[in-house]
Amino acid sequence: MTTTLPYEDSEDFARRADAEDPLRTFRDAFLFPQAPDGKPVVYLAGNSLGLQPRNAARYVQEELEDWAKLGVEGHHQGRHPWLHYHELVTEQAARLVGAKPQEVVVMNTLTVNLHLMMVSFYRPTRGRFKILVEGGAFPSDQYAVASQARFHGYDPREAVLELKPRPGEETLRTEDILATLDQHGHEVALVLLGSVNYLTGQAFDLAAITRTAHSKGCLVGFDLAHGAGNLKLSLHDDGPDFAVWCSYKYLNGGPGSLGGVFVHERHSRSRDIPRFEGWWGHDKTTRFQMGPDFDPIPGAEGWQLSNPPILQLAALRASFELFDKAGMEALRAKSERLTGYLEFLLDKLPPAFVRITTPRDPKQRGAQLSLRFKGEAQGMLKRLSDAGIVCDFRKPDIIRAAPAPLYCNFTDVYRFVKTLEGHARG
Structure with missing residues (x-):
């Protein structure tokens, strides 16, 4: 991936990062659930259940x-x-x-x-x-x-x-x-x-x-x-x-x-x-x-x-x-960059609205940030779901967001945080 720091808080940056991502084609190898508007969801729950590879049905058949x-x-x-x-x-x-x-x-x-x-x-x-x-x-x-x-x-x-x-x-x-x-x-x-x-x-x-x-x-x-x-x-x-x-x-x-x-x-x-x-x-x-x-x-x-x-x-x-085709070294490099972008965007939100509880050091985390929300986190999970974004909730007030690098991209991360931003300001 040729894109380098610093990150930018813009959809244009996210799309550029996706276009330069050497692993971008792996996204097409998976089946995404559909949001209410018929578009693929932003799927940030691969730490709970990963998406279905397209070839899985053929191999089982x-x-x-x-x-x-x-x-x-x-x-x-x-x-x-x-x-x-x-x-x-x-x-x-x-x-x-x-x-x-x-x-x-x-x-x-x-x-x-x-x-x-x-x-x-x-x-x-x-x-x-x-x-x-x-x-x-x-x-x-x-x-x-x-x-x-x-x-x-x-x-x-x-x-x-x-x-x-x-x-x-x-x-x-x-x-x-x-x-x-x-x-x-x-x-x-x-x-x-x-x-x-x-x-x-x-x-x-x-x-x-x-x-x-x-x-x-x-x-x-x-x-x-x-x-x-x-x-x-x-x-x-x-x-x-x-x-x-x-x-x-x-x-x-x-x-x-x-x-x-x-x-x-x-x-x-x-x-x-x-x-x-x-x-x-x-x-x-x-x-x-x-x-x-x-x-x-x-x-x-x-x-x-x-x-x-x-x-x-x-x-x-x-x-x-x-x-095997992607290789864990390349996947880990993308994961650090993708999760880093998620962290960068979340840090622009009001700290009273959401706080990251996962370590900041990339060596002490994988493709997951645990987010502690002020107020009712389950309600936020529902609002995200209505917007076509899938995460998961853990009691008492944590939403886990995991941009799995095989199929998630920078635009997914940008959409997720911009949806949160709308609720933070609302």
């Missing part, structure tokens, strides 16, 4: 046709044989999260995968039983860690250690996270953080947290629900023990789409790690001998339980192909 024509033989004779179908997205998923293919598998859904990983990597002892999480983590993560603590016989009120911002602040400081590990690391069995907090939009320093946690003897996992397809990740180099993510947000896999798992290669052949076992994680060369003893596939695939849903994988394939 191909598998429906093979099912109709071939029946069970589709496992071996289909255009994309189902027996190995999940492998079509493995390398793409690995590139998305900065991992080796052996370290990644697409399977199940996020919280199922989180529980499977905690079976293996939360191994509490009398002296080291705590789980370190960010305060205000997504509720499903909170429920998962509390239930795992209870399963092992611990009171979550004692076993779950929450990180809190300093008084008067809304996000965590990296130095405070590391200081907590220095102070309490000897008690912590597992560090489990979201790579991006769903409410504040804060992105954490995964490498620094992993290094410090490992130096204190803790195992480390990350929830990438708001990180995968949003940030340029380097899981292999950063070195956490595991990570999990969903694919219906930034990854555009469709509602309830499959999740993903990363297990660092240092654990790939460890036979002493406990795990819940299923036949799809068994050695592929002997799987159909139906033997009584489980022989895990080396790497993340060894944590699979059952054969995957092909129709969901087909839809996800359509999105992963687009990510």
Whole structure:
């Protein structure tokens, strides 16, 4: 993208930036809901549910046709044989999260995968039983860690250690996270953080947290629900023990789409790690001998339980192909610029009307700004919807706006803020 700072508060600037955007054609690869006036909406809710890629329906239809024509033989004779179908997205998923293919598998859904990983990597002892999480983590993560603590016989009120911002602040400081590990690391069995907090939009320093946690003897996992397809990740180099993510947000896999798992290669052949076992994680060369003893596939695939849903994988394939063509480095560069433009325009609005609670540092955020509104935020969400702009609301007073770089553009951002401006003045 050749457009450089400073930004300009004008529609002409937004249109020029769009015309110079090297990723502009990817917008045409998605289907947009229609506003009341029949025009495509400004869609800033990709952090909740991504848009449908145009090829998703075709890819799903191909598998429906093979099912109709071939029946069970589709496992071996289909255009994309189902027996190995999940492998079509493995390398793409690995590139998305900065991992080796052996370290990644697409399977199940996020919280199922989180529980499977905690079976293996939360191994509490009398002296080291705590789980370190960010305060205000997504509720499903909170429920998962509390239930795992209870399963092992611990009171979550004692076993779950929450990180809190300093008084008067809304996000965590990296130095405070590391200081907590220095102070309490000897008690912590597992560090489990979201790579991006769903409410504040804060992105954490995964490498620094992993290094410090490992130096204190803790195992480390990350929830990438708001990180995968949003940030340029380097899981292999950063070195956490595991990570999990969903694919219906930034990854555009469709509602309830499959999740993903990363297990660092240092654990790939460890036979002493406990795990819940299923036949799809068994050695592929002997799987159909139906033997009584489980022989895990080396790497993340060894944590699979059952054969995957092909129709969901087909839809996800359509999105992963687009990510692969665009590349996360280029997407991240556009994302920083696009979110920066959103910040620039919002700063021109009266601070008494709206306040940004997401960190200002681009390294500490992805493609989301959380906005705290004076007055009734749900009413503002309705007014935005009536104007053909889709965001989402989180209690008590936050609207999250996420210009996903694969399909959002500068004109979208300009329209959104100018709509807010009209209400601020009204």
